[in-house]
Amino acid sequence: MSTPRSSSLASVLHRAQLRVALVALLTVGLLLSCSSFFALRASLSHNLELVGRSISYSVEAAVMFQDAEATRLVLKNIVDREGLNEARVLLSNGTELAAYHRASQHSRLSRLARWLFPMQASSSVQLDGMEVARVELQSDSVALLLTLAWSLGAILLGILLTALTVLWASRRIEHIILDPLLALARHTRAVREERAYSRRAPTAQVKEIDQLGADFNALLAEVQANEAELQRRHEALRSDHDLLSFTAKHDALTGAANRAYFEQELQDSITEAQLKNTELALLFLDADKFKEVNDRYGHDAGDKVLVELVQRMRANVRDSDLVGRLGGDEFVILLRPLRHSSDAARIQQQLLTSLRETPIAIGAGISLTLSASIGIAAFPKDGDSAENLLRTADLAMYREKSMAASPNKSPSPMPSSSHAGLGNLSEKGAPL
Numbered sequence: 001m002s003t004p005r006s007s008s009l010a011s012v013l014h015r016a017q018l019r020v021a022l023v024a025l026l027t028v029g030l031l032l033s034c035s036s037f038f039a040l041r042a043s044l045s046h047n048l049e050l051v052g053r054s055i056s057y058s059v060e061a062a063v064m065f066q067d068a069e070a071t072r073l074v075l076k077n078i079v080d081r082e083g084l085n086e087a088r089v090l091l092s093n094g095t096e097l098a099a100y101h102r103a104s105q106h107s108r109l110s111r112l113a114r115w116l117f118p119m120q121a122s123s124s125v126q127l128d129g130m131e132v133a134r135v136e137l138q139s140d141s142v143a144l145l146l147t148l149a150w151s152l153g154a155i156l157l158g159i160l161l162t163a164l165t166v167l168w169a170s171r172r173i174e175h176i177i178l179d180p181l182l183a184l185a186r187h188t189r190a191v192r193e194e195r196a197y198s199r200r201a202p203t204a205q206v207k208e209i210d211q212l213g214a215d216f217n218a219l220l221a222e223v224q225a226n227e228a229e230l231q232r233r234h235e236a237l238r239s240d241h242d243l244l245s246f247t248a249k250h251d252a253l254t255g256a257a258n259r260a261y262f263e264q265e266l267q268d269s270i271t272e273a274q275l276k277n278t279e280l281a282l283l284f285l286d287a288d289k290f291k292e293v294n295d296r297y298g299h300d301a302g303d304k305v306l307v308e309l310v311q312r313m314r315a316n317v318r319d320s321d322l323v324g325r326l327g328g329d330e331f332v333i334l335l336r337p338l339r340h341s342s343d344a345a346r347i348q349q350q351l352l353t354s355l356r357e358t359p360i361a362i363g364a365g366i367s368l369t370l371s372a373s374i375g376i377a378a379f380p381k382d383g384d385s386a387e388n389l390l391r392t393a394d395l396a397m398y399r400e401k402s403m404a405a406s407p408n409k410s411p412s413p414m415p416s417s418s419h420a421g422l423g424n425l426s427e428k429g430a431p432l
């Protein structure tokens with residue numbers, strides 16, 4: 001099925017107005033012209049008959065004496081006075097007694113008028129009730145022709161004026177109706193394309209269009225409110241999702257990466273380091289005698305120590321590095337990338353120094369000096385998988401811890417490690 005060709009509202013209105021105006025004008029014009037034409041014709045015909053009768057009376061005497069010259073004189077006087085074309089008097093035997101033709105009858109207009117609208121009349125000349133002659137008249141129909149021409153001219157002029165008026169009216173309608181409709185259409189398109197629901201349609205002069213704009217604005221306001229509500233819910237969902245995602249990946253107490261997330265990040269970092277041919281380092285930290293903190297000062301104090309441990313670790317590494325908690329008092333740090341092979345040992349020492357020199361406040365004026373054992377494993381030197389690296393760093397940490405517990409024992413060949421060296425938990429600021 002073919003799609004109907006669409007026209008603009010302006011052209012539809014133009015055509016409709018023009019058609020209505022032309023039909024009305026032609027109907028009225030033609031009716032008026034015809035009625036005035038026939039009225040004029042009837043009047044002229046009646047007048048011609050009266051003139052014929054008048055001539056009949058006037059030529060009675062001349063006819064009686066068959067005085068052609070006198071008859072012609074009468075005919076001339078009346079024909080000239082009444083503006084007729086010609087008049088003649090025919091005797092009862094059919095012979096013409098006298099005739100008079102006006103000069104103007106030979107003009108083209110006159111001939112055309114006579115041909116189009118022949119106007120004739122005849123009247124009898126009687127003597128003692130007997131018809132002795134007939135007067136035949138022919139009128140000039142130029143007046144009729146001119147009337148018709150004027151009417152047609154008026155109709156044409158009317159058509160021209162109507163077309164101009166329709167054009168002017170169309171422009172006015174365009175301004176009053178079309179412009180606001182087009183503005184509304186443009187506005188709707190802009191709202192749809194830009195999703196700018198805060199935009200509002202302008203007011204219009206025409207009540208119905210203004211109402212349409214107001215309804216559209218009300219609809220936009222609803223859409224805007226729904227959009228805002230959707231946006232708010234979306235934000236809330238995203239924030240919930242972010243929180244859930246963070247919670248799923250991080251340790252609730254310290255905020256450090258949990259074991260699963262840390263292992264995944266470690267594996268991803270290894271893959272990336274393999275591709276980029278860079279190095280990584282893993283520091284495995286286990287607090288020494290942490291159980292005693294819990295036992296002496298309570299679980300909350302232990303929690304504070306764990307939180308502080310993570311803060312110290314973070315304070316000593318870059319944003320790109322990752323601090324994780326594997327569980328209990330076991331923590332890991334992933335240095336990614338490892339720029340210099342000495343960086344891991346340097347950070348290890350910084351942490352041990354920090355723990356040794358800066359006690360951890362656990363509240364009520366009590367501060368603890370905690371020692372820790374830190375083992376190091378490097379990629380690719382000590383392993384090429386997350387599991388291997390963790391195991392190697394863990395062994396290094398245990399090696400360090402065991403050395404701290406038995407300082408006289410010679411170290412077994414393990415990856416590099418270090419220890420704060422304090423061995424015992426010590427308290428500052430409050431008695432044990």
Ligand SMILES: Nc1nc2c(ncn2[C@@H]2O[C@H](COP(=O)(O)OP(=O)(O)OP(=O)(O)O)[C@@H](O)[C@H]2O)c(=O)[nH]1
Nearest residue numbers: 286287288289290291292294299300302303328329
């Ligand atoms: N406060 C607190 N304690 C915890 C938490 N998780 C584990 N622990 C405790 O941490 C202690 C760890 O003890 P161990 O594994 O024996 O370690 P340690 O006492 O440091 O002994 P070494 O490592 O051999 O020096 C246990 O008493 C756990 O109950 C926690 O989230 N908060």
